[in-house]
Amino acid sequence: MTARRTDLTAPRTPRGFADRGAAELAATRSMVEKIRKVYELWGFDEVETPFLEYTDALGKFLPDQDRPNAGVFSLKDDDDQWLSLRYDLTAPLARHVAENFQKLAKPYRSYRFGPVFRNEKPGPGRFRQFLQFDADIVGAASVAADAEMCMMMADTLDALGLRGKYVIKVNNRKILDGVMEAIGLGGEENAGRRLTVLRAIDKLDRLGTKGVKALLGEGREDESGDFTKGAGLEAPDIDKILQLLTAAEGGELISSDNHFQTLMGRTSSLNDNTTFHSGIVELIAISDICNKIGYNSERIRLDFSVVRGLEYYTGPVFEAELTFKIAGDDGKPIQFGSVGGGGRYDGLVGRFMAEDVPATGFSIGVSRLQAALAALKGPDEAAKTAGPVVVLALDRDRIGDSMALAARLRAEGVAAEVYLGSSGMKAQMKYADRRKAPVVVIQGSDEREKGEVTLKDLIEGAKAAAAISDRAEWTESRPAQVTVPEARLVEEVKAILKRHG
RNA sequence: GCCGCCAUAGCUCAGUUGGUUAGAGCGCUUGAUUGUGGAUCAAGAGGUCCCUGGUUCGAGCCCAGGUGGUGGUACCA
Numbered sequence: 001m002t003a004r005r006t007d008l009t010a011p012r013t014p015r016g017f018a019d020r021g022a023a024e025l026a027a028t029r030s031m032v033e034k035i036r037k038v039y040e041l042w043g044f045d046e047v048e049t050p051f052l053e054y055t056d057a058l059g060k061f062l063p064d065q066d067r068p069n070a071g072v073f074s075l076k077d078d079d080d081q082w083l084s085l086r087y088d089l090t091a092p093l094a095r096h097v098a099e100n101f102q103k104l105a106k107p108y109r110s111y112r113f114g115p116v117f118r119n120e121k122p123g124p125g126r127f128r129q130f131l132q133f134d135a136d137i138v139g140a141a142s143v144a145a146d147a148e149m150c151m152m153m154a155d156t157l158d159a160l161g162l163r164g165k166y167v168i169k170v171n172n173r174k175i176l177d178g179v180m181e182a183i184g185l186g187g188e189e190n191a192g193r194r195l196t197v198l199r200a201i202d203k204l205d206r207l208g209t210k211g212v213k214a215l216l217g218e219g220r221e222d223e224s225g226d227f228t229k230g231a232g233l234e235a236p237d238i239d240k241i242l243q244l245l246t247a248a249e250g251g252e253l254i255s256s257d258n259h260f261q262t263l264m265g266r267t268s269s270l271n272d273n274t275t276f277h278s279g280i281v282e283l284i285a286i287s288d289i290c291n292k293i294g295y296n297s298e299r300i301r302l303d304f305s306v307v308r309g310l311e312y313y314t315g316p317v318f319e320a321e322l323t324f325k326i327a328g329d330d331g332k333p334i335q336f337g338s339v340g341g342g343g344r345y346d347g348l349v350g351r352f353m354a355e356d357v358p359a360t361g362f363s364i365g366v367s368r369l370q371a372a373l374a375a376l377k378g379p380d381e382a383a384k385t386a387g388p389v390v391v392l393a394l395d396r397d398r399i400g401d402s403m404a405l406a407a408r409l410r411a412e413g414v415a416a417e418v419y420l421g422s423s424g425m426k427a428q429m430k431y432a433d434r435r436k437a438p439v440v441v442i443q444g445s446d447e448r449e450k451g452e453v454t455l456k457d458l459i460e461g462a463k464a465a466a467a468i469s470d471r472a473e474w475t476e477s478r479p480a481q482v483t484v485p486e487a488r489l490v491e492e493v494k495a496i497l498k499r500h501g
Numbered sequence: 502g503c504c505g506c507c508a509u510a511g512c513u514c515a516g517u518u519g520g521u522u523a524g525a526g527c528g529c530u531u532g533a534u535u536g537u538g539g540a541u542c543a544a545g546a547g548g549u550c551c552c553u554g555g556u557u558c559g560a561g562c563c564c565a566g567g568u569g570g571u572g573g574u575a576c577c578a
């Protein structure tokens with residue numbers, strides 16, 4: 001027996017990172033192409049930025065003030081400058097725009113796709129590297145740009161076959177800011193409490209009115225016994241916020257003056273606040289545009305509980321949510337929830353340059369959306385991808401003959417490979433089976449002498465085998481197999497492939 | 502980050518109050534029936550019982566710390 005080696009390295013992917021196989025990559029590719037097509041149809045140009053940025057170019061908007069450096073992978077360059085892996089595609093875009101400001105035609109419409117990295121606790125379906133696909137308009141202050149973003153996001157999900165299975169929820173940060181001003185939380189000194197209030201509102205869909213109420217007041221204790229400190233608001237102020245959250249109930253985009261009046265009626269105590277009021281006016285404008293073009297409340301809706309990023313959004317915010325549930329492995333329904341979102345961030349480019357540059361955009365979580373699409377299709381779909389035709393190598397001295405057969409198939413555009421291992425025929429058949437080969441090409445000495453090849457249709461054969469339980473019958477029938485002259489190889493293989501689409 | 506649960510073969514899991522050489526099913530490899538995937542039969546490979554330390558005559562089992570996973574929660578740009 002061999003001695004145990006102690007110098008072996010354990011093969012392992014880093015925590016929260018994953019290898020991706022052919023089927024998954026193919027699904028990503030097809031998704032990405034569909035999304036790209038929509039973006040380009042709307043007149044967006046692709047741009048690519050590096051994975052690494054100088055930390056200060058990303059850093060100011062790290063959201064969690066308690067742990068300003070957590071969440072990001074950073075390293076020090078040889079000139080002592082800190083670099084970080086990008087954690088989204090928006091901050092790098094802001095840098096790109098500021099750096100090339102004179103060259104770019106504005107409003108600048110661009111899209112980006114690629115991996116982003118977050119150094120935080122991974123979970124099921126949640127990785128430390130994942131894909132995003134963003135689109136942004138920089139240099140357009142009008143809410144018409146925000147309306148475009150909502151509509152394009154809807155188009156994108158439509159293109160992915162999700163019509164009727166999602167909703168784009170729209171809100172405006174000015175509305176939330178206005179409410180907080182109205183209850184005396186304006187000004188620098190209340191920034192911390194405003195954050196707490198926004199976080200509480202963001203949890204409405206998960207914790208319900210009751211949970212949010214607790215978080216706005218004293219605080220809330222969760223099932224594990226952990227206590228989350230609340231915002232400490234007075235009861236009448238809490239009511240004002242809850243009143244707002246329910247004001248958009250019915251889930252309609254404000255489509256007319258009539259709706260506007262109704263809404264204003266429901267939020268009467270807040271309408272004197274100018275910030276709040278201008279937020280409402282902006283939403284009406286977005287709503288008018290969307291409705292005019294035919295994006296009704298089936299696709300785009302008003303929802304005052306949408307908060308999104310806590311730091312940099314300044315105006316309209318939107319979130320794409322999948323509305324269907326899927327049965328998980330344990331039978332419990334899984335709600336996929338948010339698969340993307342965005343909003344207006346008028347201050348983000350401005351931190352690189354003296355002038356403010358208005359911008360709006362959104363991001364699609366490709367990895368998450370792909371998981372949802374896969375779950376929607378069911379597990380069988382992924383297994384259907386066909387492998388190459390496998391040419392068996394029965395006679396080791398004549399491997400060149402096998403390679404010549406494969407070459408002929410390739411020359412006609414049929415994916416083909418020769419078995420290059422050292423096992424016998426049975427193992428080679430098994431190999432072809434596992435490769436998901438649709439066809440196996442067999443040429444042993446028998447066939448070669450007669451100038452023939454035997455072709456076996458593995459897909460048809462598998463069906464036939466299911467009906468056979470008797471050994472003799474199996475041997476006898478040689479299911480789904482034909483022997484043809486070598487000259488007809490390509491033609492016959494193509495015919496079999498065609499039968500299976 | 503905080504709280505809880507879990508860790509035995511490639512996978513899913515057994516493993517008695519702490520007691521000899523740690524098991525099963527599936528999968529994998531090889532062979533038989535034939536030069537052919539399935540079925541059947543036979544044989545075989547595969548384990549630091551997560552790691553380190555402790556208790557004990559003796560630890561897969563008990564204790565402590567660590568690591569990894571998982572379920573909440575926090576955060577989610």
